Amino acid sequence: MTDRTRTGAPVPSTDPRTGAVRAHPAREAGPADVDRAVTAAARTLDALADRPRRAALLHAAADALDAARPEILATADAETALGEARLTGELARTTHQLRSFARTVADGGYLEVRIDRADPATGRPDLRRTKTPLGVAAVFAAGNFPLAFSVPGGDTASALAAGCPVVVKAHPGHPETGELCARLLRGAAERVGLPADVLGTVHGFAAGTHLVQHPLTAAVGFTGSLRGGRALHDLAAARPRPIPFHGELGSLNPVVVTERAAATRAAEIGTGLAASYTLGQGQYCTKPGLVLVPAARPALDALERAATTAAAQAPAAPLLDPRIRENYLAGAAHRAALPGVEVLLAPGPAPTADAPLAVRPGLLAVAAEDLHDDLLDECFGPLTVLVRYHDDTDLPAVLARLPGTLTAARHHAPDEPPARTLPLLARLAPLAGRLVLNAWPTATAVTPAMQHGGPYPAATTPTTSVGTSAIHRWLRPVTYQDAPPDLLPAELRD
C-alpha cells in the first residue's frame, strides 16, 4: 500500500450493499506515520516548483486514471454502490479537472503577475508580484465523491497545480479506491520525473487530527460533516501557527416555489423536485433539503402528489456506507416524528436481492409555523422537507432562520412581477454561493463561472472548491523588490 503504514489497526473496506467486509487495503496511521508522510511530502516542494513539470504531472495523472478505468470503477462501485454510470461520469469529471488544472498551470495567468517598474523620478523601487505555494496541503477525502472530491479530486488537483505537495486523509468509506488512485498518481509523478511523495495518504480518524496539527501542514481542504469539519477547523485555528482551513461542512440548499409557479406548473415542479433530491440517493452536497411551497390548494395538492408519486418510484438502493445508512434512517425517523410533520412518503429500509441494506426515500411536509429547528439541519440521504407557507410574512421569517448554504433556488412564473421577485431574491442572495432560477441545484456544470462554496457552514472561507479558481486556496502573494533578473522567478522577468 502507498501509505506505508506498518503498525496501525487494519482499515476495512466494506460492501455497502451487504455490510460485509471486503478487504483491509490499508492501516491506520499513528502520529509517527503522519509525520513521515508530511515530512516526505514537504521534501518535494522544491521539485514541484518546476511549473511545466507540474502540468505534465496533472496530465499524466489523468492519463493514468483513464488507463485504469475498469479497475477504478469496479473498486469504487464495490465500496460505494454508486453504480457504473455515475462513477463513469465522476471519473470523467475527475480527469477533466486534472487536465483543466494542467492548462491553468501552463498558462500561468493564475499567478496574477503585476510588474511596477522603478521610477527614478519619484524614487519608486522596482516591484514585481507573483504567487507562491503555501506548503504541504492536507486534503480530506469526501465520502460521497470517491474520485472527484477524494484522493485524485479537486482539492488534490488544485493544490498540486499550485505547487503544494498533498497528503490525503483517505475516507473510510472507500479506502481501497483511495489507495488505488494514490498508487496511480504516485506512479504518474515518477513517470514525469517528480518524486512519488508529491502525494501521500493516511488513514484513520486520529490521523486526520495529527495531519491538521503537523507543523509542516500549511493549509487544509475538507469536504464532510459539520461536526467533524468544525472540530478540524478549530484545531487549524488553534495551532501555534494557524493555517487556512477550506471546509465544506454541509448545505441545506433551500428552494422557494412562488405561488404563481405552483399555480401554473405544480406537477412539473413536484416531479422535478423528486428527481433532484433522490439523485444519487440524495448524497449530493447540493441536494434540495428544504422546499418552501405555497400552502394554497389545489396547487399544493398537485405538487405534493406529483413529488410523492415520483419519489415513490425511485428504485430502492444502498447508501454510501452502513454508518451513513444508520444516520439517514435515524435522522429521517426523528424528523418524521417531530410535532406537526406530515409524512408524505415514509423513509425506511427497503432490502433488495442484491442489496439487503438498500433504503427508500422519504418526503415530509410541515406548516411554516411548525418548522422545528431540527428540520434546518441537513439530513444526508434521500429525504427532503416541504415547508408550506401561507403568505408573504411566512417566507422572510423562514429564510431568516436558515444557515449559509451552497445554493438557494427559486421557481417562479414567467410573468412574476419584479416588485415581488426582487425582495425575495435579496433575501436569498446573502445565504448562498449560487442562486438558481427555475432549475434544481443538483443540475450544474464545472465551468469557470461556477461557485461551489457559500456562507458558513456551506464553506469556512470565501473561496470555491470547484473550478480552476480553487487554485487560489493554496497560494500566497509574494513581491520581489529591486531583484536582479537572475534572482527572479521566470514569470517575473521582463
Added chain:
Amino acid sequence: MTDRTRTGAPVPSTDPRTGAVRAHPAREAGPADVDRAVTAAARTLDALADRPRRAALLHAAADALDAARPEILATADAETALGEARLTGELARTTHQLRSFARTVADGGYLEVRIDRADPATGRPDLRRTKTPLGVAAVFAAGNFPLAFSVPGGDTASALAAGCPVVVKAHPGHPETGELCARLLRGAAERVGLPADVLGTVHGFAAGTHLVQHPLTAAVGFTGSLRGGRALHDLAAARPRPIPFHGELGSLNPVVVTERAAATRAAEIGTGLAASYTLGQGQYCTKPGLVLVPAARPALDALERAATTAAAQAPAAPLLDPRIRENYLAGAAHRAALPGVEVLLAPGPAPTADAPLAVRPGLLAVAAEDLHDDLLDECFGPLTVLVRYHDDTDLPAVLARLPGTLTAARHHAPDEPPARTLPLLARLAPLAGRLVLNAWPTATAVTPAMQHGGPYPAATTPTTSVGTSAIHRWLRPVTYQDAPPDLLPAELRD
C-alpha cells in the same frame, strides 16, 4: 462625538511628548453600544450596494480629509508626536488610497466577472459569477498609522469599496484623530446620499472583543500586536459562525548582509541600516529588527561603527504613546541584558525641552551561536539586533528559527556568484511576503504590485492589507444560474 456612546468611561487623549491628558474625546463602548453601532452599520448594506455611489463616497471622503488637513495634522501630531512632515505624507497616502479604491469600484474589474452562457447541446446552464460583500467589517485602528491604517485607512477604504459598512475600533493612542476622521467620513457619506452609518466607531478594549463576536460582524481587519491580535483571531475562529480575520500581528523583517557586500560597502550598509531602523522612531511594521552580518573583520567593525555613529546622531524623540514607550524601554533593556549581547548603543530615555518622554535608539549585537529566542520577538521602537554569523552553516540555522515576516532583505555585491545567492534566497522566500534586494524594507511604495502581508504572524490570511488587491478581503464569490436579465446584478447582464 460620532460614536454616540453616552455611558462608558471617558477615553483620554494623551500627549506622548509629556504624558499629559489633553482631552476626553470619546467614551468607552459597552456591549449595547457595540450592538447599536454594528446594527446601524448593517442597515446601510443595501444603500452601499450602489456601486457608483460608493465610488462617490470614497472621492468625497478623500476631499473632506484634504479640506480638513490643518486640523487633522494638528490633532494627529498632538496625539502621536509623529510630526508634520510624516503626517502630511501619511494623509496624502490616505487620500490616495481612498481615490484608488474609488477608481477600483468604478472600474469593476475587481468583481472578476465570469459569464459561461448556456449550451443547449450539453444541457449546460447559464452561469454568471460576480462578487458580493461579506457584510459589516470590523476594523481595528493601528497605533502607528493614525490615518493610513486607522479610521480612514486602507482597511476602511477597501471594505467600503467592496460594499461593506465599517465599524472601527478606534485606537487609544489617537482617539481624537479617530473621531475627527469619522465625522468627516460620515459627513462625506451624507453628502453623496448615503447614510452616515456606513461608518461608525467604538472605543475601549472590551468593545473590540464585543465587535469581533457580534453576530452581524462578517469580517475583521486588524493591525497591531501579536498578543492582542492572536486573542481576537481566536475569538473570530471560535464564533458560532466563524469569520475571516485579516490580521497583521508583527514582523521581524530580517536582513542578510553577504560577506562580499560587507567587504565592499560596510559603511554604506551601516549608515543605511541606521536610517532605516530609526525612521519614525522605529515604529514601522517594516523596521529591520534582525540583521545578519558577517563576523569577518575589519568589515564587521566598519559596518558596526557606521551604524552606531549614524544611529547615535538620530534625534531623540517621543514614541507614539507612554505605554509603547514603557514597552520599548523595558523590552530593549531586557534584550540588552541577555547573555552574549553586546550593547553598541544604549537605548534609554533622552528627555528634551519639548518632549520629556523622548527616547534614543539602541543597537545590540550578538554572535549567531548566542542568539536568544527573545531576540526573535519584535521590539517595537528604535532598536535592532546585529547577529554576527561566521560561516555558511550559521546562516541557515538562524533563518530556520525565524517566524513569518512581512519582508526579508538581502544586501549583496554585484558580482555575487549565483551558486551562493540562490540557496540563500530560497531560504528567505518562504519566510516573507516581500523580498528586498540591496535596499531597506522601510523604503517602499503603494503600487499594484506591492504585497503587505506574509506568513504568520506577519499576517493571519494570505492576503495584502496595502494596495487595491485588499478589496478581496471583504468579498465572496456568488454565481447566478439561469437568471433572467432583470434579476441579474448590472455587471452580469449581457
